[in-house]
Amino acid sequence: xxxxxxxxxxxxxxxxxxxxxxxxxxxxxxxxxxxxxxxxxxxxxxxxxxxxxxxxxxxxxxxxxxxxxxxxxxxxxxxxxxxxxxxxxxxxxxxxxxxxxxxxxxxxxxxxxxxxxxxxxxxxxxxxxxxxxxxxxxxxxxxxxxxxxxxxxxxxxxxxxxxxxxxxxxxxxxxxxxxxxxxxxxxxxxxxxxxxxxxxxxxxxxxxxxxxxxxxxxxxxxxxxxxxxxxxxxxxxxxxxxxxxxxxxxxxxxxxxxxxxxxxxxxxxxxxxxxxxxxxxxxxxxxxxxxxxxxxxxxxxxxxxxxxxxxxxxxxxxxxxxxxxxxxxxxxxxxxxxxxxxxxxxxxxxxxxxxxxxxxxxxxxxxxxxxxxxxxxxxxxxxxxxxxxxxxxxxxxxxxxxxxxxxxxxxxxxxxxxxxxxxxxxxxxxxxxxxxxxxxxxxxxxxxxxxxxxxxxxxxxxxxxxxxxxxxxxxxxxxxxxxxxxxxxxxxxxxxxxxxxxxxxxxxxxxxxxxxxxxxxxxxxxxxxxxxxxxxxxxxxxxxxxxxxxxxxxxxxxx
RNA sequence: GGCCCCUUAGUCAAACGGCUAAGACGUCGCCCUCUCACGGCGAAGAUAUGGGUUCGAUUCCCGUAGGGGUCACCA
Numbered sequence: 262x263x264x265x266x267x268x269x270x271x272x273x274x275x276x277x278x279x280x281x282x283x284x285x286x287x288x289x290x291x292x293x294x295x296x297x298x299x300x301x302x303x304x305x306x307x308x309x310x311x312x313x314x315x316x317x318x319x320x321x322x323x324x325x326x327x328x329x330x331x332x333x334x335x336x337x338x339x340x341x342x343x344x345x346x347x348x349x350x351x352x353x354x355x356x357x358x359x360x361x362x363x364x365x366x367x368x369x370x371x372x373x374x375x376x377x378x379x380x381x382x383x384x385x386x387x388x389x390x391x392x393x394x395x396x397x398x399x400x401x402x403x404x405x406x407x408x409x410x411x412x413x414x415x416x417x418x419x420x421x422x423x424x425x426x427x428x429x430x431x432x433x434x435x436x437x438x439x440x441x442x443x444x445x446x447x448x449x450x451x452x453x454x455x456x457x458x459x460x461x462x463x464x465x466x467x468x469x470x471x472x473x474x475x476x477x478x479x480x481x482x483x484x485x486x487x488x489x490x491x492x493x494x495x496x497x498x499x500x501x502x503x504x505x506x507x508x509x510x511x512x513x514x515x516x517x518x519x520x521x522x523x524x525x526x527x528x529x530x531x532x533x534x535x536x537x538x539x540x541x542x543x544x545x546x547x548x549x550x551x552x553x554x555x556x557x558x559x560x561x562x563x564x565x566x567x568x569x570x571x572x573x574x575x576x577x578x579x580x581x582x583x584x585x586x587x588x589x590x591x592x593x594x595x596x597x598x599x600x601x602x603x604x605x606x607x608x609x610x611x612x613x614x615x616x617x618x619x620x621x622x623x624x625x626x627x628x629x630x631x632x633x634x635x636x637x638x639x640x641x642x643x644x645x646x647x648x649x650x651x652x653x654x655x656x657x658x659x660x661x662x663x664x665x666x667x668x669x670x671x672x673x674x675x676x677x678x679x680x681x682x683x684x685x686x687x688x689x690x691x692x693x694x695x696x697x698x699x700x701x702x703x704x705x706x707x708x709x710x711x712x713x714x715x716x717x718x719x720x721x722x723x724x725x726x727x728x729x730x731x732x733x734x735x736x737x738x739x740x741x742x743x744x745x746x747x748x749x750x751x752x753x754x755x756x757x758x759x760x761x762x763x764x765x766x767x768x769x770x771x772x773x774x775x776x777x778x779x780x781x782x783x784x785x786x787x788x789x790x791x792x793x794x795x796x797x798x799x800x801x802x803x804x805x806x807x808x809x810x811x812x813x814x815x816x817x818x819x820x
Numbered sequence: 821g822g823c824c825c826c827u828u829a830g831u832c833a834a835a836c837g838g839c840u841a842a843g844a845c846g847u848c849g850c851c852c853u854c855u856c857a858c859g860g861c862g863a864a865g866a867u868a869u870g871g872g873u874u875c876g877a878u879u880c881c882c883g884u885a886g887g888g889g890u891c892a893c894c895a
Contacts, residue, residue: 301895302895303894303895305894305895335895337894337895338893338894338895340894341894341895407893409893414893430821431821431822431891432821432822434891435821435822435891462893464893466893473822473823484825484826487824487825488824489823489824490823490824494891496892497892497893499893500893501893502893504893506892506893506894506895507894507895510895511895526889527824527825527826527888527889528888528889528890528895529889529890529895530824530825530889530890531823531824531825531889531890531891532890532891533824552825554825554826554888555888555889557887557888564886564887564888565887565888566888567888567889596832596833596844596845597832600832600833600834601834603832603833603843603844604843604844625832625833626825626826627825627826627827627888628825628826628887628888628889629831629832629833630830630831630832631831632831632832632845632846634831634845634846635831635832635844635845635846636845637845638844638845638846639845645857645858685857685858688858689858689859690857690858690859691857691858692856692857692858693857693858694856694857694858704856704857747854750854763853763854776854777854778853778854778855779854780854781854781855782854782855784854785854785855785856791855791856792855792856793855793856793857794855794856795855795856795857796854796855796856796857797854797855798854
């Protein structure tokens with residue numbers, strides 16, 4: 262077989278050589294130790310948690326080392342591409358602090374464009390580059406074409422691959438495939454010519470020289486030492502439309518773009534042997550690999566499953582809707598990424614997570630379950646340390662989008678809203694009431710809208726309650742300081758036969774009709790409509806004399 | 821089914837072969853307390869399993885089981 266002739270037949274228009282490519286995309290000039298990483302999504306939908314995870318790692322590693330983090334759009338499957346997905350991806354990522362130095366960016370016109378010297382950054386625009394290397398492989402006898410008629414191709418496209426594979430017998434299928442592969446390798450120049458003349462499309466397959474009986478030692482930065490069987494599958498390099506498969510594009514792009522660390526999900530581990538082979542065939546230096554464990558969820562049988570796009574908590578846009586602040590999600594991700602993050606954070610509470618020295622060695626090699634409990638805890642801590650102004654701003658912004666009526670109430674008087682969120686904030690032991698912005702309404706909505714959410718417990722005499730409210734009203738003075746205010750409540754308690762001191766009450770409960778906590782509760786329900794609320798003195802202060810009295814009066818009338 | 825990866829409490833996880841196996845979240849109890857929240861104290865709860873190597877194994881090796889992933893002209 263004359264491989265040079267075959268190469269010219271297959272790629273008559275390719276005149277450039279790999280050397281030309283190398284010259285066009287020279288190695289990056291970066292300081293020692295600088296890492297070049299990328300996020301390479303296929304634009305098939307929204308960003309999900311499982312995508313934010315590796316992109317955060319890439320961002321951290323690159324920026325922490327003075328390297329480059331770039332975005333490459335892997336749009337080699339036109340069938341699955343979703344219009345506008347890439348733009349959405351970039352915006353969502355930016356929302357979570359993942360920004361790119363280079364690659365596909367959103368231009369002033371709102372459309373995707375390139376930034377950087379190693380583009381194009383959309384794989385669909387890199388066809389000629391792939392073809393240079395494809396031709397080279399053919400020239401060296403390392404790749405060969407397999408022709409298909411248009412009808413066969415249509416039939417191929419029609420079947421649901423995944424369903425088909427599940428249904429068939431693996432053994433039988435494998436030997437059949439192997440046989441077909443061996444046969445396809447025997448293609449002659451005559452056959453190539455006649456197929457080309459007939460206008461039949463072809464795929465380019467790699468001529469695999471591996472023996473799966475032999476194990477290839479490999480060190481993954483996350484998984485550690487691995488043994489992978491050599492690849493013996495003549496996998497597809499170029500699809501019949503001339504567009505590369507992931508495998509081929511990965512090798513060419515990450516080589517030319519100078520990626521030093523390939524960060525991807527562990528679902529790529531089974532095809533790693535293919536990639537090692539490709540890099541070897543192409544004469545490319547191998548990047549470091551980090552195969553990170555998947556984020557899992559529990560299925561209905563209690564088994565762990567890969568967190569997939571349809572799952573609750575997968576779509577990052579859901580977090581916005583649920584009212585999680587981006588900073589909280591980022592921190593939660595950091596706790597999953599590096600187990601010592603929390604410890605560091607406790608000692609460096611005021612520093613941003615980007616100051617944390619992220620360490621590859623601290624990454625877990627096993628998949629973790631997504632835990633809303635933990636997210637909420639992380640979230641409460643962060644929000645508890647925010648200023649009242651910041652909370653007001655963010656809650657208002659969230660509510661205006663997802664609960665407009667409430668949002669407008671919050672926005673009407675920002676000083677009032679801020680005063681509410683300032684309750685119990687700022688000290689060493691701040692309140693932790695909010696995990697999400699959506700928690701705000703149940704927490705402090707009563708300031709705007711006093712619904713009777715909770716009833717007085719049955720055991721209390723309505724006459725006692727009425728009497729307590731009336732007596733309080735008679736003595737209430739908004740100018741009182743907190744202890745005076747409380748003394749007055751104590752006085753009310755005594756007057757209606759309730760204990761004004763909890764210790765005295767606990768010592769002999771039968772001596773009283775109730776206690777000071779009960780009296781406070783009478784007031785609380787009247788003023789807030791709830792059994793539980795933040796400090797009642799402050800609540801009354803914020804509500805103001807008129808509103809406080811109005812609410813208590815209203816309750817007295819209802820009793 | 822073949823191959824690969826993974827396995828310490830419900831969850832996330834420490835413990836370069838060496839105490840009584842950390843810590844955090846969650847759960848429960850007590851304290852503080854005008855309720856809630858915060859905070860404090862405490863409790864329950866784990867090395868999947870069987871062998872080996874070793875004075876000694878969560879740690880190293882082998883088997884088993886369980887879980888996950890993957891096996892496309894998808895990424």
